Amino acid sequence: MIEIKNVSKSYNGTIKAVDDLNIIIPDGEIVGFLGPNGAGKTTTIKMVTGITKPDSGSITINGINVADNALEAKRQFGFVPDSPDMFLRLKGLEYLNFMSDIYDVDGDTRKQRIRELAERFDMESVLTDQIQSYSHGMRQKIVIMGVLVHSPSVWILDEPMTGLDPRSSFLLKEMMREHADSGKTVFFSTHVLEVAEKLCDKVAIINKGKLQFYGTMDEMREHFMTDDSLEKIFLEMTENE
Numbered sequence: 001m002i003e004i005k006n007v008s009k010s011y012n013g014t015i016k017a018v019d020d021l022n023i024i025i026p027d028g029e030i031v032g033f034l035g036p037n038g039a040g041k042t043t044t045i046k047m048v049t050g051i052t053k054p055d056s057g058s059i060t061i062n063g064i065n066v067a068d069n070a071l072e073a074k075r076q077f078g079f080v081p082d083s084p085d086m087f088l089r090l091k092g093l094e095y096l097n098f099m100s101d102i103y104d105v106d107g108d109t110r111k112q113r114i115r116e117l118a119e120r121f122d123m124e125s126v127l128t129d130q131i132q133s134y135s136h137g138m139r140q141k142i143v144i145m146g147v148l149v150h151s152p153s154v155w156i157l158d159e160p161m162t163g164l165d166p167r168s169s170f171l172l173k174e175m176m177r178e179h180a181d182s183g184k185t186v187f188f189s190t191h192v193l194e195v196a197e198k199l200c201d202k203v204a205i206i207n208k209g210k211l212q213f214y215g216t217m218d219e220m221r222e223h224f225m226t227d228d229s230l231e232k233i234f235l236e237m238t239e240n241e
Contacts, residue, residue, distance in 0.1 A: 001026055001027050002025040003024050005059070006057040007020070020057070020210070022211065027183050028184070030199055032189075032195075032202070033188065033203075035238070041206060045187075048066070076153060078148060078156070080160045082158040091127065092129060097114075103149070140168075155184070157189070160188055173195070176188070207237065220233060224236075
């Protein structure tokens with residue numbers, strides 16, 4: 001579970017990237033985080049993951065306060081950032097072992113998980129190659145594998161479908177559903193509204209740093225008294241952008 005309570009973040013002391021945000025992402029659900037460019041999605045995710053500190057408010061992950069106990073909070077989640085261009089000089093297998101070392105995954109467990117993930121993502125043949133030789137989609141896949149190697153209870157993903165081929169995108173969505181159905185947490189941002197509508201149990205829409213809506217698609221349609229698609233409702237809600 002992720003709890004974001006009264007969180008605000010300003011840049012240059014004047015521009016509020018996030019303004020008094022309140023969201024609870026419960027166990028057992030996939031929550032999509034939507035908004036136009038510059039709405040505050042990535043800033044929020046950076047605060048949840050401890051990369052950036054909020055000006056005010058609190059964030060807890062599985063009951064652990066990110067500000068007060070950063071290391072223990074970070075052990076609770078796996079984070080897929082919006083860019084996979086990292087550790088490019090490492091070989092794929094070196095990167096996965098590095099991530100396993102960080103999270104104290106023992107030798108037998110890591111071998112099994114790496115083997116299973118490599119098979120699912122069709123990456124067995126390139127694990128001994130340097131990540132800098134990978135395509136964008138392959139880099140995205142190795143980052144996702146590195147995130148999952150310690151089997152975190154909370155998944156946090158920032159635009160995770162970007163660069164993935166259709167098969168890998170389908171596989172990731174399938175794994176996200178499996179993760180939530182096992183009673184764990186998935187929180188991800190996306191610009192692909194069709195994916196959010198089909199995959200998410202709930203959606204949170206943010207615009208100019210403020211939460212515009214949080215709930216199920218049925219609740220959204222009831223709130224706006226319409227049977228329109230998420231895309232149409234979203235565009236109307238953010239039309240000033």
